[in-house]
Amino acid sequence: SVKAGIVGLPNVGKSTLFNAVVENGKAQAANFPFCTIEPNVGIVAVPDPRLSILSQLSKSHRVVPASIEFVDIAGLVKGASQGEGLGNKFLSHIREVDSILQVVRCFEDNDIVHVNGKIDPKSDIDVINLELIFSDLDQIDKRLEKVRKGKAKDAQSKLKEETERSALEKIQKLLMDGKPARSVPLTDFEKDSIRHLCLLTMKPIIYVANVAETDLSEPSSNPHVREVLRLASELQSGLVSISAQVESELTELPLEERIEYLKSLGVSESGLGNLIRETYDLLGLRTYFTSGEKETKAWTILAGMTAPQAAGVIHSDFEKGFIRAETVSYDDFVAAGSLAAAREKGLLRSEGKEYVVQEGDVMLFRFNV
Ligand code: GDP
Structure with missing residues (x-):
């Protein structure tokens, strides 16, 4: 799955955010077949409302969402590249990720010391x-x-x-x-x-502006966030505003109370979903589906991948022995109501090796073994 490394100076809210990610992953693990979670790795499902619709139509026994791995890379501090402390080890962790999420402190709190004495997103970003x-x-x-x-x-x-x-x-x-x-x-x-x-x-960076809960409904009212936004666009990077504290509190609430809590803060969804979507966008990732009685599953590919390459994400044999792909767009699938109905209506296309898989395609691969 896609790997995103969380970095940032001390006391900006990294662990708070990472723990929220882990708790979220644990809560989902009850429903989804995820592997065990290592101490510094949290895995969460990529929220996708299309999955439950497809699985209902296909009467699937299970749903397998795409997942994203968050890696906590604490310890990236000033001097890390000089091998100060454990810096070098942390840098080697960053080499393995697909994208970097830098948490930037934008919340004021006099009880929580800032390593440089004051909130200063530009300096934080420059240091890293x-x-x-x-x-x-x-x-x-x-x-x-x-x-x-x-x-x-x-x-x-x-x-x-x-x-x-x-x-x-x-x-x-x-x-x-x-x-x-x-x-x-x-x-x-x-x-x-x-x-x-x-x-x-070379890795894409998303700046995660960690704001106070009172700023969540309108993050750009906070001048620090505006500064991060300016820097992010200058550095051709993404920006997501989040409150690590709120994310952490959300994980402690029963599902039905979460929406209420978010509403009381003037937002409609948790910031984690936003962060995942932004990561997908920035990395140019696309989703295609396989959907049948056994399972409905989301697969992650890079924009521009051809049908055999997309098949290779499932199994390398699928790519090697690729013959053709039967495919229907998500909308056509839903309009027809099933794969069989889509076939009858002529909405199911037979595509060859050159076909570039489109966002939301529902695919069935034919291959030689
Ligand atoms: P790390 O060193 O970057 O991992 O930072 P932590 O996640 O340990 O957070 C440092 C302190 O800031 C902790 O006491 C957190 O509870 C607090 N903190 C984290 N996020 C927020 C936030 O959004 N608002 C406020 N007020 N405090 C926060």
Whole structure:
């Protein structure tokens, strides 16, 4: 599943948010077949109202939502890239995630010390960005040293080496100007050539503005949030306003009381759903479904994936032996009422290897084993 790493300075509300994620995951685990949760990993289902409708129509025995893994990466502090404390270990955790969620403190509370003495989103964001940049620079230096030695023997490997060197030099230059690697224009070949480095500043970031519950209904009334918004757009990143405290309180309430509580704060849903949707959007993720009597299941793919690639998400054999896909859009499926009815009405299309899977497609794969 998709992995999102939670980072941020101390005392900004990371653990509060992460614990809410874990509690939410536990509550869902009663209904969904999730694996065990590691201490710093929380798994939650991606809320999707289409799942229950499809499963009713298909009379499915079970529903399996897509899931997202949140990894708590505490300890990313000033000096982490220099290996201060356990910093380096935390940085290596970040290498494994698909996106970074940086919690930024936007709530005032005199009882809770801010590490820098005052609420200052710009400085918080700069500190973390700098650590990520330092770590990438360090990696790039080491790699460049190797690549510049030019060990490649044949023409093809020489070309590869050359591509990587050029990509590394471009990125190095911008990192030294304090800009993230994702802001560097690279060719597809260059991008591929440095993928193995898992550069931290290449990963998309979502800023999570942790606001007071009184700001939830209109976060932009808070000047700190406006500052985070300005920075997020400057850095081509996403922004979600959330109250970690409210998320944590929600998990302690019975389901039926949660809506009431949210209403009393002037919002209609929990911030976690928003955060998950924003992560999906930012990563360019899409959902397709399989739906039958056994189960209705949501599968996560990247935008632009073809039918065989999408089939490969279920099992690599499906991709290798792919023959064709029978597919119907979610809306057509619901209008027809079942896969069989969709077939009768000619709404079920037979698609080949080139077909690009669309958001909400309901798919049935034909393959050789
Ligand atoms: P971490 O160090 O970033 O993991 O921060 P914690 O989650 O441990 O939070 C630090 C302190 O801030 C704790 O006492 C939390 O209860 C408190 N806190 C977290 N979120 C909020 C919030 O939205 N509002 C207020 N007033 N306090 C919060």
